[in-house]
Amino acid sequence: MSAVARALRTRYPELPVETVSDNGPTGAHRNSASSPLIRCGDELVAVMSMPAPIPNDPGLWSRTATTWPEGKTVAARHRGHLIVSVLGKSQQPLPAARLSTAVIGALIAVIPECCGVVWGGKVARPAKLWLEMSGRSFAPFPDYPFTLWLDLLPFRSGAGIGAVTMGLAAFAGREIEFETGKLPFPTMIDKVAGLAAYLVEHGNVVKDGDTFGGDERERFAVRYKNSDRFGGMPVFFCVTD
Known part of the structure; x- marks a missing residue:
């Protein structure tokens, strides 16, 4: 020691x-x-x-x-x-x-x-x-x-593509589950990583129904739910469509 x-x-x-x-x-x-x-x-x-x-x-x-x-x-x-x-x-x-x-x-x-x-x-x-x-x-x-503290894992969905975090709940009480049918893969990953970093820094300051995004023309709604795809774990569910 x-x-x-x-x-x-x-x-x-x-x-x-x-x-x-x-x-x-x-x-x-x-x-x-x-x-x-x-x-x-x-x-x-x-x-x-x-x-x-x-x-x-x-x-x-x-x-x-x-x-x-x-x-x-x-x-x-x-x-x-x-x-x-x-x-x-x-x-x-x-x-x-x-x-x-x-x-x-x-x-x-x-x-x-x-x-x-x-x-x-x-x-x-x-x-x-x-x-x-x-x-x-x-x-x-x-x-x-x-x-080092969380994973960001991509997946395919009926809407197109998505990503889910693992480890964020220790900081914000929930993971992020994000689905999109229109964003390119790198853009989607960047959006999820940005929201995850914000929640690590500030804790759970995003409420059910809030929006986030880079500017007023690009806002994504966040809903609290238990994931249908990932065993019912609590998530911030975001979809672009």
Whole structure:
């Protein structure tokens, strides 16, 4: 953990970092070298070592194949994992995500055996990508690496094409389900990514029936519903037609 703290100080010079001592479950004092806790600014982050693979989730690796085709094969070789948690009941999702992302990046920097990161049980990313992008953990909006925290998955629909997010609900309470019969694919992806980034930054500020878009001539209505296509999960449903 001392090595992780040093990596955090190197990667984020403005972030005050220290390892801290704690009292074990029996009240026995443990020094900071063996403590699973790191203080980052005013927050405590726990790093727990688990000597077993993560539970297998075929749905996770099926989704991951879109952006990390070899992810399932790479992850199949792992024999243990680390759980990173920002402590405190009043944590806001975005600050906690920024801090967790930074600590995970520091862990990868000092533990070359890390092969990947599973975020919130929903999204998987290769370790090399996380190491690179986590350097922007504390960058101002929209430059922080929110694409590490959610997937944007395309699909075909009766109307034409669509896209759904996975992981946004942790920030806004719902995912985005967007369908269009007239927008080109790159434009659709850009619209969904822009709305997702806005909701990560501001939380659920889009109400049922609100509209969004680049200007007054291009506005898309948002409806609250449980998805007919994706197992009834709560979504911001958007359609262009």
